Amino acid sequence: MSGFPVENIRNFSIIAHVDHGKSTLADRLLELTGAIDKTKNNKQVLDKLQVERERGITVKAQTASLFYNCEGKQYLLNLIDTPGHVDFSYEVSRSLSACQGVLLVVDANEGIQAQTVANFFLAFEAQLSVIPVINKIDLKNADPERVEKQIEKVFDIPSDECIKISAKLGTNVESVLQAVIERIPPPKVHRKNPLRALVFDSTFDQYRGVIANVALFDGVVSKGDKIVSAHTQKTYEVNEVGILNPNEQSTQKLYAGQVGYLIAGMKDVTEAQIGDTLHLHKHPVEPLPGFKSAKPMVFAGMYPIDQSEYNNLKSAIEKLTLNDSSVTVHRDSSLALGAGWRLGFLGLLHMEVFNQRLEQEYNASVILTTPTVPYKAVLSSAKLIKARRAVQKNMMFIDENRVMLKYLFPLNEIVIDFYDSLKSLSSGYASFDYEDAGYQTAELVKMDILLNGNIVEELVTVVHKDKAHLVGKTICERLKDSLPRQLFEIAIQAAIGSKIIARETVKAYRKNVLAKCYGGDITRKMKLLKRQAEGKKRLRKIGNIEVPKEAFIKVLKTQSDK
Numbered sequence: 001m002s003g004f005p006v007e008n009i010r011n012f013s014i015i016a017h018v019d020h021g022k023s024t025l026a027d028r029l030l031e032l033t034g035a036i037d038k039t040k041n042n043k044q045v046l047d048k049l050q051v052e053r054e055r056g057i058t059v060k061a062q063t064a065s066l067f068y069n070c071e072g073k074q075y076l077l078n079l080i081d082t083p084g085h086v087d088f089s090y091e092v093s094r095s096l097s098a099c100q101g102v103l104l105v106v107d108a109n110e111g112i113q114a115q116t117v118a119n120f121f122l123a124f125e126a127q128l129s130v131i132p133v134i135n136k137i138d139l140k141n142a143d144p145e146r147v148e149k150q151i152e153k154v155f156d157i158p159s160d161e162c163i164k165i166s167a168k169l170g171t172n173v174e175s176v177l178q179a180v181i182e183r184i185p186p187p188k189v190h191r192k193n194p195l196r197a198l199v200f201d202s203t204f205d206q207y208r209g210v211i212a213n214v215a216l217f218d219g220v221v222s223k224g225d226k227i228v229s230a231h232t233q234k235t236y237e238v239n240e241v242g243i244l245n246p247n248e249q250s251t252q253k254l255y256a257g258q259v260g261y262l263i264a265g266m267k268d269v270t271e272a273q274i275g276d277t278l279h280l281h282k283h284p285v286e287p288l289p290g291f292k293s294a295k296p297m298v299f300a301g302m303y304p305i306d307q308s309e310y311n312n313l314k315s316a317i318e319k320l321t322l323n324d325s326s327v328t329v330h331r332d333s334s335l336a337l338g339a340g341w342r343l344g345f346l347g348l349l350h351m352e353v354f355n356q357r358l359e360q361e362y363n364a365s366v367i368l369t370t371p372t373v374p375y376k377a378v379l380s381s382a383k384l385i386k387a388r389r390a391v392q393k394n395m396m397f398i399d400e401n402r403v404m405l406k407y408l409f410p411l412n413e414i415v416i417d418f419y420d421s422l423k424s425l426s427s428g429y430a431s432f433d434y435e436d437a438g439y440q441t442a443e444l445v446k447m448d449i450l451l452n453g454n455i456v457e458e459l460v461t462v463v464h465k466d467k468a469h470l471v472g473k474t475i476c477e478r479l480k481d482s483l484p485r486q487l488f489e490i491a492i493q494a495a496i497g498s499k500i501i502a503r504e505t506v507k508a509y510r511k512n513v514l515a516k517c518y519g520g521d522i523t524r525k526m527k528l529l530k531r532q533a534e535g536k537k538r539l540r541k542i543g544n545i546e547v548p549k550e551a552f553i554k555v556l557k558t559q560s561d562k
């Protein structure tokens, strides 16, 4: 690694609105630089998580070190692929701290979208060089000239700086690498100073402990060095250092300006937290500023389905939050659900992805309670907006077809399904992003949901006074649809204090699992009864009413439909 002087290193990130082609461009860059073989099967190579492959979106930033020869000089290009969805912008801002420049990818058909603007400003504020890349020029409806004009107007970047490519076909991708070398400056670092390494990402490996992704701002780190975590003040010996190419490749040493991974026998997830600074034992240094902690926007309670799983779930949450440090965790307990946690997420997709990762990567199954928000604000468009108590702040025409609207919103009006409604009202053309605008006073009430007079803790919500009736009615209807009939009648009620504002009734019924089982085979009957008993474990008793987990989920997901 010493063969790469600082002036031959470029650290850059790819940022874009969701689906504009970051991961596809990353695949082509990996191929061009020989990091992966050129085959038709390279699809989003850096999206390694199962949840990313299933959903086709990036949720986790990934690093790859690429070697590239240009005019006789060998360059080391460290590429960080970042997520596009608004819920994961914390990943983007962290990744940018290890970079000097970005490729801002814009779809040649869709043009500038909300997340393009938000990500541009993250890069701009971090004073990074921005290379605009107009992607998907192969599409029939592509209009790169229009997008160039948008970029000039909104970001003040001359249109001749835009590079037009098709990441899918590989058209003109080589000139992106040329631009990275020409337009992004090498990192400003000092190799002669003592080691100062920023932990910008971290994962937990069952066998090797914590694997920290580091960016070296000063000095050198070698296998065998004694290093200290500025955060915990604990000392470790470096077992392994290396680069990600994109798989781990150990290298004995890493030098200032380089980005790679480091393993130092940290066995506990509280070690090597994201944002930590590592330095040599014999040369303490001033820690790097680290990262602003993420501001959670959506809160939900999380409980093990079975309390005996508490410790396993605790350890799974700890390991996953090491990798996703934007989730906040506080212990909590509920009369109904036992011991659990109150988790803070950056949005609903983030919450779903976290839940899915817990299930897929740690085999955990959990109950999530109604998501709530710490009342804040947002931006976007039209009729939809009035119904959601929004106040317009700003309007700017991006070109003759596109307008950027800024609104102040109560956060709880948009966290759940605003995005979907916006997409369907605009036939998919509108896009949306938000940032926190502080707390505002509002007329809110606490609404209880009761089953035969017993409050269902999980469904207690805070709603705006004017919407209480509608929300209460929806929840009652949803519950009615998803509650299995029981031997007695069930009254489902929504109440504010002692005032009932909505009611539904589930009629009595008895489910006889043996109904279709004529005649004798006792083992078959036992099997059916056993399965019924197992099913009941997934039920939660409220008063004498059994509520299946699915009923909660159904209500949680639909509560803000109104």
Ligand SMILES: Nc1nc2c(ncn2[C@@H]2O[C@H](COP(=O)(O)OP(=O)(O)OP(=O)(O)O)[C@@H](O)[C@H]2O)c(=O)[nH]1
Binding pocket: 016, 017, 018, 019, 020, 021, 022, 023, 024, 025, 044, 056, 057, 058, 082, 083, 084, 085, 135, 136, 137, 138, 139, 165, 166, 167, 168, 169
């Ligand atoms: N026609 C065409 N399609 C492309 C091109 N580049 C990407 N795509 C397609 O656009 C879709 C999204 O591409 P991705 O690379 O996953 O987009 P992304 O920006 O990484 O998306 P997130 O990671 O979810 O933010 C995929 O179906 C790609 O095959 C291109 O140059 N031309």
